[in-house]
Amino acid sequence: MYSSSSTVPKRVTLIHVLAIQLLLINSELSLNTTNAYLNHKCLVSQGKYKPGSKYEQRLKFIIKRFYSVSNKGYEGFGDSTLSAIIQCRGDSYGPKCHDCFATAFAAVIYLKCILQLRRRCPWYKGRIIWYDQCLLSIDAKYSIGQIDYNNNFCMSNAKKLGGDKFAFIITWNTFMDNLTTLAVDNNTNKLTPFYSAGKTWFKGDMLYGMVQCTIDLNPKACWECMVFNSIHFQHCLNDKRGARFMSRSCTFRFEFYPFLAKHVQNI
Template identity: 40%
Template sequence: MFSSSVSERSVLVSILAVVAIQLFFIRSVTSVNETNAYLYHKCLEKDGKYKSKSLYEKNLNSLISNTSVKDYIYGVYGHRPDTVYMVIQCRGDSYGSKCDTCLSTAYSEVNIFIINLCPMNKGAIVWFDRCLLRISPTTFINEMDLKNKFYMYNKKKVRDPALFNTKIKTFLTKLTMEATRRGLERSPAQEYYKPGDIKVDGKMKLYGMVQCTRLIWNSDCKKCLDTIIGELPNCCDGKEGGRVVSGSCNFRYEIYPFLDIQR
């Protein structure tokens, strides 16, 4: 279903629609993403609101509390007009208990966001380090979401930004091609995830990953990744680490390992 991550001393930049730019720092993790840190959220105002103790709220609670996920799930609960749609997708290296833990975290955090930050919203997206969760009163299968997105980047800059930027773009484009290599006919039920690493500037090694949600088609996955990779100059110009995360796809790169390679 989804994906996400965290970088040392990262800066988050909100670019949701025309919202003003916001910056804040997320404290570094000392090892390979041992925590499932909250990254960002977006309450989807266009989806409307529900009332306390309503059937929609009951359906939402039933859907999440009765769900177990190992890496991906798309769930539907209830009948119109109180149907609840939910998708949870974990980062490509987070399976089994790691993904199931993300579900528990996401459930508690979504309740906090809906109650405190956007009370009773029927739709919301929450991004965590290891997964993404989205709820909505309407289906969003086959809908590429590039509207809801944000940037994160490391404050440190490399010595040769222009050369580094070129290598990053080439690297992430290669990962995108590998993640979507099966052609336009590929089913949206497949997993669009590809990690990798390359050497840059002698001893320096660059680690990266790309991933799309399984809700979109292969051709849209490539289009989504190509679009956010094209935002590298705005996001992460010459930065040692960075990523762009949207509702349908994301990439991340760092000069240190950040994925859990044990499956």
């Protein structure tokens, strides 16, 4: 159980759009059993767009481009009017990632057809939505390569760590430093750039962790994002048997149980 803290004109054409919406709704409903919705943020200050506007046309172009991504787990685009990034968790590339794309787009873009999702950013130019296996960020300005320090949140395990907290802090810091180093060194990987996962022992228990930065960052920015947020969210991380931090730019998680789909190595 987690708690959260925070610092998502022609008749033929209409029929075609409706068919796409229904497909995405089905994806949303079926995938939620294994790919939980976590959070969303509407970037209210960027305003709203109107149906049929140039902004919507650009947005549709990006959606079409993103749907062509099937084998890798990320894609990004940016110009003076719109920036967008979609990135899957490092162990979720391929078909699973493509399904998560559909879920994210259904929730963020076609939500007017989904009663339970009406509260999630209808017609807002800028929005971010986080799922367990992917992130979708849409920005009405050029934001590629910039660390987002504002749009983030942390969810911690309700169970407290107990025991030797000081020893755990030392183990945790070393573990996360090693994972971050691996993620930064992995920045040229074509399938899972800026991602690492691993496990380590702590007093007879196995500690699992993962680190990931979005593909638009450079290695230095990835490090800065991780360091800043691991310090800033200490209130969420301290004395917990697990927690996950997520932002527009980087994410990390640790648990005392395996939570990734793929085998991880000892770190």
